[in-house]
Amino acid sequence: MIELLERFYALPSSLSASPILAIGLTLSAFFAGNWLFRRMGSPLWLPPVVLSAFLLSATIALLSLDYTRYQQGAQWLMLLLGPATVALGIPLYQQMHHVRALWRPILCTLPVAATLAAVYAVVIAWALGATPLVLASLAPKSVTAPIAIGITEQLGGSVPLMMGGLLVTGVVATLFVDLLSRVLSITDDRILGFALGLNGHAVGTARAFEISRTAGAFASLGMGLTGVFTALILPLAFRLW
Amino acid sequence: MSMLRGFLTLVLCFMLGEALRLVFLIPVSGGVLGMILMTFTLMLKGSVSDDLAAASQGLISVLVLLIMPGVVGVFFSADQFSGQWLAVAGALLVGTFLSVLTTLLLMASLVRAGQRRKSDD
Secondary structure: OHHHHHHHHOHHHHHOOOHHHHHHHHHHHHHHHHHHHHHOOOOOOOOHHHHHHHHHHHHHHHOOOOHHHHHHHHHHHHOOHHHHHHHOHHHHHHHOHHHHHOHHHHHHHHHHHHHHHHHHHHHHHHHOOOOHHHHHHHOOOOOOHHHHHHHHHHHOOOHHHHHHHHHHHHHHHHHHHHHHHHHOOOOOHHHHHHHHHHHHHHHHHHHHHHHOHHHHHHHHHHHHHHHHHHHHHHHHHHHHO | OHHHHHHHHHHHHHHHHHHHHHHHOOOOOHHHHHHHHHHHHHHHHOOOOHHHHHHHHHHHHOHHHHHHHHHHHHHHOHHHHOOOHHHHHHHHHHHHHHHHHHHHHHHHHHHHHHHHHHHHO
8 A cells, every 4th residue: 555655656756757747747737828818818917828837837846846857858849949930930921021011110120129129138137247148048038939049059048047038028028018109109000019029029929919910910020030130140249249 | 731741841941950050050040040041932932832831830829838848947947046136137127128119219210201201202
Protein backbone atom coordinates (compact mmCIF):
# COMPACT_ATOMS: atom_id res chain seq x y z
CA MET A 1 0.00 0.00 0.00
CA ILE A 2 2.74 2.42 0.99
CA GLU A 3 4.70 1.45 -2.10
CA LEU A 4 1.63 2.20 -4.23
CA LEU A 5 1.34 5.67 -2.72
CA GLU A 6 5.04 6.28 -3.20
CA ARG A 7 4.73 5.38 -6.85
CA PHE A 8 1.69 7.69 -7.08
CA TYR A 9 3.57 10.66 -5.60
CA ALA A 10 6.52 9.98 -7.88
CA LEU A 11 4.23 10.16 -10.93
CA PRO A 12 4.99 13.80 -11.94
CA SER A 13 8.74 13.22 -11.97
CA SER A 14 8.46 9.79 -13.65
CA LEU A 15 6.12 11.15 -16.33
CA SER A 16 8.33 14.17 -16.96
CA ALA A 17 11.02 11.81 -18.29
CA SER A 18 9.17 12.08 -21.62
CA PRO A 19 8.32 15.38 -23.35
CA ILE A 20 4.64 14.42 -23.50
CA LEU A 21 3.98 15.73 -19.95
CA ALA A 22 5.36 19.18 -20.81
CA ILE A 23 3.34 19.24 -24.04
CA GLY A 24 0.16 18.09 -22.26
CA LEU A 25 0.54 20.68 -19.50
CA THR A 26 1.22 23.51 -21.96
CA LEU A 27 -1.77 22.56 -24.11
CA SER A 28 -4.07 22.35 -21.08
CA ALA A 29 -2.90 25.73 -19.77
CA PHE A 30 -3.40 27.23 -23.25
CA PHE A 31 -7.05 26.13 -23.39
CA ALA A 32 -7.74 26.91 -19.71
CA GLY A 33 -6.25 30.41 -20.12
CA ASN A 34 -8.39 31.09 -23.19
CA TRP A 35 -11.50 29.84 -21.41
CA LEU A 36 -10.78 31.98 -18.34
CA PHE A 37 -10.12 35.02 -20.58
CA ARG A 38 -13.58 34.73 -22.16
CA ARG A 39 -15.19 34.09 -18.76
CA MET A 40 -13.64 37.35 -17.48
CA GLY A 41 -15.16 39.29 -20.39
CA SER A 42 -11.96 39.54 -22.51
CA PRO A 43 -10.12 42.21 -20.44
CA LEU A 44 -7.61 44.28 -22.47
CA TRP A 45 -5.09 44.53 -19.64
CA LEU A 46 -4.91 40.77 -19.11
CA PRO A 47 -4.29 38.95 -22.42
CA PRO A 48 -4.93 35.16 -22.51
CA VAL A 49 -1.21 34.43 -22.79
CA VAL A 50 -0.60 35.96 -19.34
CA LEU A 51 -3.46 33.95 -17.82
CA SER A 52 -2.20 30.72 -19.42
CA ALA A 53 1.35 31.43 -18.23
CA PHE A 54 0.13 32.00 -14.64
CA LEU A 55 -1.83 28.72 -14.68
CA LEU A 56 1.09 26.82 -16.19
CA SER A 57 3.66 28.15 -13.71
CA ALA A 58 1.33 27.42 -10.79
CA THR A 59 0.85 23.85 -12.03
CA ILE A 60 4.58 23.28 -12.48
CA ALA A 61 5.20 24.64 -8.96
CA LEU A 62 2.36 22.59 -7.41
CA LEU A 63 3.54 19.33 -8.99
CA SER A 64 7.08 20.35 -7.91
CA LEU A 65 8.35 19.56 -11.38
CA ASP A 66 11.89 20.51 -12.25
CA TYR A 67 11.63 23.65 -14.41
CA THR A 68 14.60 22.72 -16.62
CA ARG A 69 12.99 19.29 -17.13
CA TYR A 70 9.79 21.02 -18.25
CA GLN A 71 11.77 23.30 -20.55
CA GLN A 72 13.46 20.32 -22.22
CA GLY A 73 10.09 18.73 -22.94
CA ALA A 74 8.61 22.01 -24.16
CA GLN A 75 11.44 22.30 -26.71
CA TRP A 76 9.29 20.09 -28.91
CA LEU A 77 6.67 22.86 -29.08
CA MET A 78 9.21 25.67 -29.40
CA LEU A 79 10.62 23.83 -32.43
CA LEU A 80 7.58 25.04 -34.38
CA LEU A 81 8.44 28.70 -33.73
CA GLY A 82 10.78 28.77 -36.74
CA PRO A 83 8.12 27.78 -39.31
CA ALA A 84 5.57 29.95 -37.42
CA THR A 85 7.82 33.00 -37.87
CA VAL A 86 8.00 32.25 -41.61
CA ALA A 87 4.18 31.99 -41.58
CA LEU A 88 3.98 35.64 -40.43
CA GLY A 89 5.22 36.58 -43.91
CA ILE A 90 1.83 35.64 -45.39
CA PRO A 91 -0.34 38.22 -43.49
CA LEU A 92 2.47 40.73 -43.98
CA TYR A 93 2.22 40.21 -47.75
CA GLN A 94 -1.58 40.45 -47.57
CA GLN A 95 -1.38 43.82 -45.74
CA MET A 96 1.33 45.22 -48.03
CA HIS A 97 -1.17 47.06 -50.27
CA HIS A 98 -1.87 49.45 -47.37
CA VAL A 99 1.70 50.70 -47.69
CA ARG A 100 0.81 52.01 -51.15
CA ALA A 101 -2.07 54.07 -49.74
CA LEU A 102 0.08 55.79 -47.13
CA TRP A 103 3.66 54.96 -48.13
CA ARG A 104 5.34 58.23 -47.19
CA PRO A 105 4.14 58.45 -43.54
CA ILE A 106 4.66 54.71 -43.01
CA LEU A 107 8.15 54.51 -44.48
CA CYS A 108 9.25 57.66 -42.61
CA THR A 109 7.72 56.72 -39.26
CA LEU A 110 8.77 53.07 -39.20
CA PRO A 111 12.59 53.35 -38.99
CA VAL A 112 12.49 56.30 -36.56
CA ALA A 113 9.80 54.94 -34.22
CA ALA A 114 11.01 51.30 -34.26
CA THR A 115 14.59 52.43 -33.50
CA LEU A 116 13.45 54.78 -30.72
CA ALA A 117 11.26 52.07 -29.15
CA ALA A 118 14.45 50.06 -28.53
CA VAL A 119 16.68 53.09 -27.78
CA TYR A 120 14.35 54.60 -25.13
CA ALA A 121 14.15 51.27 -23.27
CA VAL A 122 17.88 50.54 -23.42
CA VAL A 123 18.91 54.09 -22.40
CA ILE A 124 16.46 54.24 -19.47
CA ALA A 125 17.44 50.77 -18.21
CA TRP A 126 21.14 51.62 -18.63
CA ALA A 127 20.72 54.88 -16.68
CA LEU A 128 18.99 52.94 -13.88
CA GLY A 129 21.94 50.55 -13.69
CA ALA A 130 20.79 47.48 -15.64
CA THR A 131 23.37 44.82 -16.58
CA PRO A 132 24.20 44.11 -20.25
CA LEU A 133 22.15 40.90 -20.03
CA VAL A 134 19.05 42.89 -19.01
CA LEU A 135 19.71 45.52 -21.71
CA ALA A 136 19.90 42.82 -24.39
CA SER A 137 16.66 41.30 -23.07
CA LEU A 138 14.75 44.62 -23.11
CA ALA A 139 15.89 45.91 -26.53
CA PRO A 140 13.42 43.87 -28.65
CA LYS A 141 10.45 44.68 -26.36
CA SER A 142 8.22 46.05 -29.15
CA VAL A 143 8.76 43.11 -31.51
CA THR A 144 6.31 40.25 -31.91
CA ALA A 145 7.32 37.24 -29.77
CA PRO A 146 8.52 34.69 -32.36
CA ILE A 147 10.78 37.28 -34.00
CA ALA A 148 11.87 38.69 -30.63
CA ILE A 149 13.02 35.25 -29.43
CA GLY A 150 15.31 35.05 -32.46
CA ILE A 151 16.64 38.57 -31.80
CA THR A 152 17.29 37.90 -28.09
CA GLU A 153 19.20 34.74 -28.92
CA GLN A 154 21.34 36.73 -31.37
CA LEU A 155 21.98 39.49 -28.78
CA GLY A 156 22.72 37.03 -25.96
CA GLY A 157 19.85 38.18 -23.73
CA SER A 158 17.55 36.15 -21.47
CA VAL A 159 14.50 34.81 -23.32
CA PRO A 160 12.29 34.55 -20.16
CA LEU A 161 12.98 38.17 -19.13
CA MET A 162 12.44 39.35 -22.70
CA MET A 163 9.09 37.53 -22.86
CA GLY A 164 7.94 39.11 -19.60
CA GLY A 165 8.97 42.56 -20.82
CA LEU A 166 7.31 41.95 -24.17
CA LEU A 167 3.94 41.21 -22.58
CA VAL A 168 4.09 44.22 -20.24
CA THR A 169 5.02 46.40 -23.23
CA GLY A 170 2.09 45.08 -25.26
CA VAL A 171 -0.40 45.82 -22.50
CA VAL A 172 0.89 49.29 -21.55
CA ALA A 173 1.35 50.30 -25.21
CA THR A 174 -2.35 49.54 -25.73
CA LEU A 175 -3.32 51.65 -22.71
CA PHE A 176 -1.00 54.53 -23.74
CA VAL A 177 -2.31 54.59 -27.34
CA ASP A 178 -5.87 54.87 -26.00
CA LEU A 179 -4.86 57.62 -23.56
CA LEU A 180 -2.54 59.68 -25.80
CA SER A 181 -4.79 59.54 -28.86
CA ARG A 182 -7.50 61.15 -26.75
CA VAL A 183 -5.09 63.80 -25.36
CA LEU A 184 -3.71 64.57 -28.85
CA SER A 185 -7.19 64.16 -30.40
CA ILE A 186 -6.01 61.73 -33.09
CA THR A 187 -8.97 59.83 -34.53
CA ASP A 188 -7.53 58.41 -37.76
CA ASP A 189 -7.87 54.60 -37.46
CA ARG A 190 -4.87 54.09 -39.72
CA ILE A 191 -2.61 56.07 -37.37
CA LEU A 192 -3.99 54.40 -34.23
CA GLY A 193 -3.63 50.93 -35.76
CA PHE A 194 -0.09 51.54 -36.95
CA ALA A 195 0.96 52.89 -33.52
CA LEU A 196 -0.65 49.88 -31.80
CA GLY A 197 1.13 47.33 -34.00
CA LEU A 198 4.49 49.14 -33.98
CA ASN A 199 4.68 49.53 -30.18
CA GLY A 200 2.40 46.81 -28.85
CA HIS A 201 3.00 43.90 -31.32
CA ALA A 202 0.33 41.13 -31.11
CA VAL A 203 -1.39 42.52 -27.98
CA GLY A 204 -1.76 45.94 -29.65
CA THR A 205 -2.90 44.33 -32.90
CA ALA A 206 -5.66 42.45 -31.05
CA ARG A 207 -6.85 45.80 -29.64
CA ALA A 208 -6.68 47.43 -33.09
CA PHE A 209 -9.02 44.79 -34.55
CA GLU A 210 -11.52 45.82 -31.87
CA ILE A 211 -11.38 49.45 -33.08
CA SER A 212 -11.97 48.59 -36.76
CA ARG A 213 -10.80 46.36 -39.62
CA THR A 214 -8.72 49.25 -41.03
CA ALA A 215 -7.00 49.77 -37.68
CA GLY A 216 -6.35 46.01 -37.50
CA ALA A 217 -4.84 45.90 -40.97
CA PHE A 218 -2.49 48.81 -40.21
CA ALA A 219 -1.57 47.23 -36.86
CA SER A 220 -0.65 43.94 -38.58
CA LEU A 221 1.43 45.91 -41.03
CA GLY A 222 3.11 47.95 -38.26
CA MET A 223 3.83 44.78 -36.28
CA GLY A 224 5.30 42.93 -39.27
CA LEU A 225 7.44 45.82 -40.50
CA THR A 226 8.73 46.60 -36.99
CA GLY A 227 9.66 42.93 -36.52
CA VAL A 228 11.61 42.74 -39.76
CA PHE A 229 13.26 46.17 -39.33
CA THR A 230 14.31 45.53 -35.71
CA ALA A 231 15.52 42.00 -36.47
CA LEU A 232 17.78 43.38 -39.20
CA ILE A 233 19.08 46.46 -37.33
CA LEU A 234 19.37 45.48 -33.65
CA PRO A 235 21.96 42.65 -33.92
CA LEU A 236 24.14 44.90 -36.10
CA ALA A 237 23.78 47.85 -33.71
CA PHE A 238 24.68 45.66 -30.69
CA ARG A 239 27.71 44.26 -32.50
CA LEU A 240 29.02 47.77 -33.27
CA TRP A 241 28.32 49.01 -29.76
CA MET B 1 -3.12 16.84 -46.54
CA SER B 2 -3.27 20.35 -48.01
CA MET B 3 -2.29 21.88 -44.66
CA LEU B 4 0.73 19.56 -44.47
CA ARG B 5 1.78 20.63 -47.96
CA GLY B 6 1.67 24.26 -46.81
CA PHE B 7 3.59 23.30 -43.68
CA LEU B 8 6.29 21.74 -45.86
CA THR B 9 6.66 25.07 -47.71
CA LEU B 10 7.07 26.87 -44.37
CA VAL B 11 9.63 24.34 -43.10
CA LEU B 12 11.63 24.52 -46.33
CA CYS B 13 11.56 28.34 -46.21
CA PHE B 14 12.77 28.23 -42.60
CA MET B 15 15.57 25.82 -43.47
CA LEU B 16 16.61 28.06 -46.36
CA GLY B 17 16.72 31.01 -43.91
CA GLU B 18 18.80 28.98 -41.45
CA ALA B 19 21.14 27.90 -44.25
CA LEU B 20 21.64 31.53 -45.35
CA ARG B 21 22.32 32.57 -41.73
CA LEU B 22 24.89 29.80 -41.18
CA VAL B 23 26.68 30.18 -44.52
CA PHE B 24 26.83 34.00 -44.65
CA LEU B 25 27.07 34.48 -40.83
CA ILE B 26 24.06 36.85 -40.84
CA PRO B 27 23.20 37.97 -37.26
CA VAL B 28 19.44 37.52 -37.91
CA SER B 29 17.44 34.41 -36.98
CA GLY B 30 16.63 31.91 -39.72
CA GLY B 31 12.91 32.38 -39.08
CA VAL B 32 13.06 36.10 -39.87
CA LEU B 33 15.18 35.50 -42.98
CA GLY B 34 12.66 32.86 -44.08
CA MET B 35 9.80 35.29 -43.42
CA ILE B 36 11.45 37.99 -45.56
CA LEU B 37 12.07 35.45 -48.35
CA MET B 38 8.43 34.36 -48.07
CA THR B 39 7.07 37.93 -48.27
CA PHE B 40 9.24 38.82 -51.29
CA THR B 41 8.39 35.58 -53.10
CA LEU B 42 4.67 36.23 -52.58
CA MET B 43 5.03 39.84 -53.78
CA LEU B 44 6.70 38.61 -56.97
CA LYS B 45 4.15 35.81 -57.41
CA GLY B 46 1.20 38.05 -56.55
CA SER B 47 -0.94 35.41 -54.80
CA VAL B 48 -0.99 32.93 -51.88
CA SER B 49 -1.89 29.26 -52.49
CA ASP B 50 -4.72 27.80 -50.37
CA ASP B 51 -2.34 25.20 -48.87
CA LEU B 52 0.04 27.87 -47.65
CA ALA B 53 -2.74 30.13 -46.34
CA ALA B 54 -4.25 27.22 -44.36
CA ALA B 55 -0.92 26.18 -42.85
CA SER B 56 0.08 29.73 -41.90
CA GLN B 57 -3.31 30.48 -40.35
CA GLY B 58 -3.10 27.26 -38.34
CA LEU B 59 0.36 28.04 -36.98
CA ILE B 60 -0.38 31.72 -36.28
CA SER B 61 -3.53 30.83 -34.33
CA VAL B 62 -1.47 28.67 -31.93
CA LEU B 63 1.46 31.10 -31.63
CA VAL B 64 0.53 31.75 -27.98
CA LEU B 65 0.94 28.03 -27.29
CA LEU B 66 4.41 28.06 -28.83
CA ILE B 67 5.69 31.09 -26.88
CA MET B 68 4.22 30.00 -23.52
CA PRO B 69 7.20 27.87 -22.37
CA GLY B 70 9.32 31.02 -22.80
CA VAL B 71 6.88 33.21 -20.83
CA VAL B 72 6.71 30.72 -17.94
CA GLY B 73 10.47 30.99 -17.52
CA VAL B 74 10.18 34.53 -16.15
CA PHE B 75 8.61 33.16 -12.93
CA PHE B 76 11.37 30.60 -12.47
CA SER B 77 14.35 32.85 -13.21
CA ALA B 78 13.12 35.93 -11.32
CA ASP B 79 15.84 35.87 -8.62
CA GLN B 80 18.45 36.03 -11.39
CA PHE B 81 17.40 39.67 -11.91
CA SER B 82 17.01 40.82 -8.30
CA GLY B 83 18.03 44.46 -7.93
CA GLN B 84 17.25 45.12 -11.63
CA TRP B 85 13.50 45.42 -11.37
CA LEU B 86 13.42 49.23 -11.10
CA ALA B 87 15.46 49.48 -14.30
CA VAL B 88 13.20 46.94 -16.01
CA ALA B 89 9.98 48.67 -14.90
CA GLY B 90 11.30 52.14 -15.81
CA ALA B 91 12.41 51.00 -19.26
CA LEU B 92 9.09 49.27 -19.96
CA LEU B 93 6.70 51.93 -18.64
CA VAL B 94 8.50 55.21 -19.45
CA GLY B 95 10.12 53.80 -22.59
CA THR B 96 6.81 52.58 -24.00
CA PHE B 97 5.06 55.87 -23.11
CA LEU B 98 7.74 57.82 -25.01
CA SER B 99 7.72 55.49 -28.02
CA VAL B 100 3.91 55.57 -28.31
CA LEU B 101 3.99 59.38 -28.08
CA THR B 102 6.73 59.58 -30.74
CA THR B 103 4.87 57.26 -33.12
CA LEU B 104 1.55 59.08 -32.80
CA LEU B 105 3.04 62.59 -33.22
CA LEU B 106 5.30 61.61 -36.12
CA MET B 107 2.64 59.64 -38.00
CA ALA B 108 -0.09 62.28 -37.46
CA SER B 109 2.11 65.15 -38.66
CA LEU B 110 3.27 63.16 -41.72
CA VAL B 111 -0.29 62.21 -42.67
CA ARG B 112 -1.37 65.85 -42.30
CA ALA B 113 1.60 67.01 -44.43
CA GLY B 114 0.62 64.45 -47.09
CA GLN B 115 -2.96 65.73 -47.19
CA ARG B 116 -1.74 69.32 -47.48
CA ARG B 117 0.55 68.31 -50.37
CA LYS B 118 -2.38 66.62 -52.10
CA SER B 119 -4.66 69.66 -51.72
CA ASP B 120 -1.89 71.94 -53.05
CA ASP B 121 -1.59 69.89 -56.27
